[in-house]
Amino acid sequence: MNASADTLETIPMVEDEISADSPANSVIAVASRNVHLQHWQDILQANLEVAEQSPPLLVSGRLTKVTGLVMEAVGLRMAVGSTCIIQLPNNQVEAEVVGFSGDKLFLMPEVDVQGLVPGARVIPFESAGKAARPGQHRRTADLARHLPVGEMLLGRVLDGAGRPLDQHGPLPDGPTSALQSRPINPLDRAPIKEALDVGVRAINALLTVGRGQRMGLFAGSGVGKSILLGMMARYTTADVIVVGLIGERGREVKEFITDILGTEGLKRAVVVAAPADTSPLLRLQGAAYATTIAEFFRDQGKNVLLIMDSLTRYAMAQREIALAIGEPPATKGYPPSVFAKLPQLVERAGNGIDGGGSITAFYTVLTEGDDQQDPIADSARAILDGHIVLSRRLVEQGHYPAIEIEASISRAMNNLVSTAHFSQVQHFKLLYAHYQRNRDLISVGAYVQGSDPLLDEAILMHPRLSHFLRQDMHEADHFIESMNAFSSLFDQAN
Numbered sequence: 001m002n003a004s005a006d007t008l009e010t011i012p013m014v015e016d017e018i019s020a021d022s023p024a025n026s027v028i029a030v031a032s033r034n035v036h037l038q039h040w041q042d043i044l045q046a047n048l049e050v051a052e053q054s055p056p057l058l059v060s061g062r063l064t065k066v067t068g069l070v071m072e073a074v075g076l077r078m079a080v081g082s083t084c085i086i087q088l089p090n091n092q093v094e095a096e097v098v099g100f101s102g103d104k105l106f107l108m109p110e111v112d113v114q115g116l117v118p119g120a121r122v123i124p125f126e127s128a129g130k131a132a133r134p135g136q137h138r139r140t141a142d143l144a145r146h147l148p149v150g151e152m153l154l155g156r157v158l159d160g161a162g163r164p165l166d167q168h169g170p171l172p173d174g175p176t177s178a179l180q181s182r183p184i185n186p187l188d189r190a191p192i193k194e195a196l197d198v199g200v201r202a203i204n205a206l207l208t209v210g211r212g213q214r215m216g217l218f219a220g221s222g223v224g225k226s227i228l229l230g231m232m233a234r235y236t237t238a239d240v241i242v243v244g245l246i247g248e249r250g251r252e253v254k255e256f257i258t259d260i261l262g263t264e265g266l267k268r269a270v271v272v273a274a275p276a277d278t279s280p281l282l283r284l285q286g287a288a289y290a291t292t293i294a295e296f297f298r299d300q301g302k303n304v305l306l307i308m309d310s311l312t313r314y315a316m317a318q319r320e321i322a323l324a325i326g327e328p329p330a331t332k333g334y335p336p337s338v339f340a341k342l343p344q345l346v347e348r349a350g351n352g353i354d355g356g357g358s359i360t361a362f363y364t365v366l367t368e369g370d371d372q373q374d375p376i377a378d379s380a381r382a383i384l385d386g387h388i389v390l391s392r393r394l395v396e397q398g399h400y401p402a403i404e405i406e407a408s409i410s411r412a413m414n415n416l417v418s419t420a421h422f423s424q425v426q427h428f429k430l431l432y433a434h435y436q437r438n439r440d441l442i443s444v445g446a447y448v449q450g451s452d453p454l455l456d457e458a459i460l461m462h463p464r465l466s467h468f469l470r471q472d473m474h475e476a477d478h479f480i481e482s483m484n485a486f487s488s489l490f491d492q493a494n
């Protein structure tokens with residue numbers, strides 16, 4: 001500061017020597033003021049550089065307790081959701097602040113930790129992150145870790161922390177993004193008004209899905225969820241496919257990538273895998289990361305298909321964390337925060353602002369033994385824009401994809417297809433359901449033809465309807481073909 005004071009004294013006060021009446025003199029006056037201003041700007045800039053180079057104060061806390069999944073630390077004041085580093089003698093572990101009580105912070109590690117010691121040093125992690133745009137405030141999420149997003153992720157398989165799991169080497173440098181995005185004003189979102197070709201006949205024609213729609217795939221185990229999702233990923237006309245494999249078996253991850261998605265499918269896909277043996281935090285993060293990647297491509301104007309397998313395992317990871325930090329269980333062991341987290345995740349999918357890209361999403365929901373009372377299934381059904389139910393009964397008949405058409409619904413469909421098509425779909429469902437209800441009667445020969453005209457039509461049409469719904473997993477059926485095949489179903493009958 002002394003230096004600047006000295007310099008100030010040596011500046012010639014040119015203005016005093018100029019008389020103000022001639023125009024030439026006033027030009028000189030302005031120029032001399034600029035010299036003065038420039039001088040001060042240079043001084044301030046020099047001081048700013050000194051301030052920026054000075055090392056920040058290192059704040060740290062100490063680890064006081066570890067019970068099961070949760071660690072407690074004291075001596076730090078950090079916001080929930082922010083990241084910190086625990087320094088161990090030989091390595092360091094990343095953890096997230098998941099709660100607090102008085103002065104104690106509850107931390108959850110990102111990986112399973114060995115070698116924690118009492119009193120280990122805990123240091124807040126502050127990413128350089130991205131500055132908030134003008135008019136936006138800087139949030140905790142902006143300070144937390146940013147993960148890679150961008151075109152360079154296409155064809156790659158990553159874990160929930162953005163580290164490559166495949167053998168294609170480290171990720172090249174590219175853009176990064178915060179895991180929690182800013183919500184889009186619902187009034188700015190483009191409405192769902194254009195159908196998305198998913199390459200599956202039964203869905204294209206009977207459960208038409210719109211760009212930006214969020215669907216649930218409700219099914220028990222082993223009824224063909226992964227195969228159906230893989231078919232959509234391979235055959236859809238979406239520009240980019242983002243797959244989040246959350247909490248499923250590790251073996252399934254490899255199977256999904258090599259057998260179901262295949263090299264062709266993987267070319268325009270990004271897979272984020274956080275299998276069951278990873279920490280619950282990484283599983284939650286994996287789902288958020290897959291959504292962040294999808295949002296990046298949507299913001300580039302792309303139509304994205306986001307596949308999340310499964311939403312139930314995501315809820316279970318949140319349950320593990322919430323119970324570990326002492327939240328009381330409410331519905332069937334699930335604490336209330338689980339039901340708050342689900343819509344937060346799902347609402348991030350959907351259309352962007354008018355004229356931008358879209359995220360069409362499929363979330364699988366486990367319904368064991370047709371348990372429609374399962375709280376996660378119940379909650380998911382309420383927050384999604386439709387559900388496709390896969391049934392074990394159809395699997396037992398060798399009917400694939402095992403979509404139970406009567407129980408499935410696409411809530412945006414009436415905005416996407418013509419009224420005539422929509423009423424034909426209702427008729428299809430009516431005939432199909434009527435046949436299923438009377439199936440036993442028909443098979444034992446107890447039904448007398450002519451006693452129920454609707455059932456007569458259902459029996460006549462059933463082989464054709466059933467054939468229409470079946471599709472080989474290696475065969476694609478594009479939107480126009482599906483629609484034409486559907487309308488010719490009833491033409492043939494007449």
Ligand SMILES: Nc1ncnc2c1ncn2[C@@H]1O[C@H](COP(=O)(O)OP(=O)(O)OP(=O)(O)O)[C@@H](O)[C@H]1O
Nearest residue numbers: 220221222223224225226227228400401471472473
């Ligand atoms: N479209 C299809 N055509 C022929 N067979 C199929 C089809 N879909 C599923 N299957 C059969 O069903 C089996 C289980 O399918 P898949 O692995 O997709 O089920 P899942 O619901 O994902 O199971 P999990 O609950 O274990 O994840 C497959 O191994 C395959 O034999």
Ligand SMILES: [Mg+2]
Nearest residue numbers: 225226227252
């Ligand atoms: Mg599966």
